[in-house]
Structure formats: C-alpha cells, structure tokens
Amino acid sequence: MAGERVYPDEVAGAFPEPPVSFTDGEGRDLEVRGFETVDEETAAVDALVAMYDDFDPSDRAQGVPPVGEDRVRDWLDTLLEQDGFDVVAWHGDEVAGHATLVPDDGETYELAIFVHQTYQGAGIGTRLIEALLGHAQANGAELVWLSVERWNRPAVALYEKVGFETASAESFEMEMAIRLN
Numbered sequence: 001m002a003g004e005r006v007y008p009d010e011v012a013g014a015f016p017e018p019p020v021s022f023t024d025g026e027g028r029d030l031e032v033r034g035f036e037t038v039d040e041e042t043a044a045v046d047a048l049v050a051m052y053d054d055f056d057p058s059d060r061a062q063g064v065p066p067v068g069e070d071r072v073r074d075w076l077d078t079l080l081e082q083d084g085f086d087v088v089a090w091h092g093d094e095v096a097g098h099a100t101l102v103p104d105d106g107e108t109y110e111l112a113i114f115v116h117q118t119y120q121g122a123g124i125g126t127r128l129i130e131a132l133l134g135h136a137q138a139n140g141a142e143l144v145w146l147s148v149e150r151w152n153r154p155a156v157a158l159y160e161k162v163g164f165e166t167a168s169a170e171s172f173e174m175e176m177a178i179r180l181n
Contacts, residue, residue, distance in 0.1 A: 005108070005167060007143050007177045012163040015134030015180075018087050025122035028091050032131040035086040035098070048088060049073055051095035056117040061149060062173075065114060084109060085136045089128050091119070099128040101136050101144060109136065111146040129162050137180040145177040 020032045035048070052065045052072040060067075066075050080086060082103055089097040096119040101109035111132070115125050136144065146164065148155050150172060164176040 005143075005145055005175065005177060007145075007167065008165050008179050011179050011181060012133070015130045015137055015162075017134040017138050018131045020127060020131045020134075022123075022127055024119070024124050024127075028096075028119075028122070030089050030091050030096055030124060030127070032087050032089045032127055034135055035080070035088045043093075044088075045076070047093060047095045048098060049076065051098065051116050052076070052114070054116065055114065059114075059117055059120075061152075062147070064112065085132060085139065085141065087128060087132045087135055089115075089119070089124050097124050097128050099132040101132060101141065104145070108143040108145060109141055111144050125158050126161060129158070133162065133178070133180060140181065142181045143177065143179060145175055147173045147175055150174050 018032050018034045021029070023029055035044070049069060049072050053069045055065055057067065064075070066072055079100060079102065084103050085101040087099050088095055095116070097113065097115035099111070099113040101111055104110050111129070113125060113128055115128065133144065145167065146159065148159065150169065156174070159176050164178045166174060167177040168175040
C-alpha cells in the first residue's frame with residue numbers, strides 16, 4: 001500500500017508517450033506501442049505469447065514469466081485483464097519486449113519488464129520503461145514501485161537511469177519507486 005512504501009517527494013520528469021520509434025544499439029528498427037488486449041488481434045497476442053514461450057529460463061525472476069505456452073497464456077490473460085498499463089516493443093512482427101504496470105492497491109502500480117534474450121543489451125529496456133511510464137503518466141497514474149534482486153546490477157542501473165529511487169534495501173530484494181504525477 002502507498003502508506004507503507006516510501007516514494008520520492010519529487011515528481012519525475014515527463015516521459016514519452018507511445019508509440020515510440022527508435023533504432024536500438026544493434027541497428028534494428030523498433031516501435032514501442034501500447035498494448036490494449038480489447039483492441040488487439042489474435043496475431044498480436046500470439047506474438048507476445050511466442051516471445052514469452054521462447055524466454056530464456058535463466059532470465060526469469062521471481063517466478064515469472066511462467067514456463068510453457070499454456071501457462072504463459074493463462075498468466076497473460078490474468079495480467080492483461082487488470083486495469084494496468086502495458087507496452088510492447090515490436091521489431092517488425094516479432095515482440096522484442098513487454099513492460100507492464102500491474103495495479104497494486106488502487107493508487108499504486110508495480111512495474112515488471114521483460115526483454116527477450118536476443119534483444120538484451122541494446123537499449124530496448126530503457127525505451128520500454130520510458131514509454132510505459134509516459135503512457136501511465138498521461139493516464140493519471142501517480143506512484144510506481146518495483147522489486148529487484150540486489151545482485152542484478154544491470155537492472156538496478158536501468159531503473160536508476162529512468163528515475164527510480166531506492167525505497168527499501170533491507171532484504172535480498174530491494175524496492176525502488178518513482179512518482180509520476
């Protein structure tokens with residue numbers, strides 16, 4: 001709950017709203033778009049499922065994404081039906097990554113991001129998070145938090161780069177937070 005979690009006093013700067021087109025560090029042209037399942041065709045959902053089904057098990061954190069196409073579909077159905085925010089990075093018809101803000105308690109959102117292993121290290125995670133935060137910011141979301149394993153320095157550096165601050169570092173996982181509005 002927002003009352004138990006520490007959030008920065010200062011509002012973060014403005015983030016770009018999707019769609020966001022860019023060339024990644026490997027020279028690939030990508031576009032980050034909002035993902036609204038009500039409006040999405042089956043092919044788009046199938047492409048998202050395919051990315052998760054091919055996700056490297058060593059890149060899974062905190063039990064997600066699940067393993068196996070059926071479990072991935074069930075997990076995505078539940079995730080995407082919530083009143084949160086989702087963006088997907090597209091490389092042509094292929095999903096390179098997905099970032100989501102999951103509603104926590106009505107006023108806060110938990111961030112999760114997944115970049116497929118063939119696209120990692122090319123700046124896509126930064127663009128995904130920025131577009132996700134821009135999408136949420138434009139739609140009135142205020143408080144966002146995340147949990148990350150302390151040893152995951154690349155992830156921590158990414159979150160700090162986009163404006164997250166350490167909220168709690170007392171356990172194996174640390175919490176980081178940002179104020180959008």
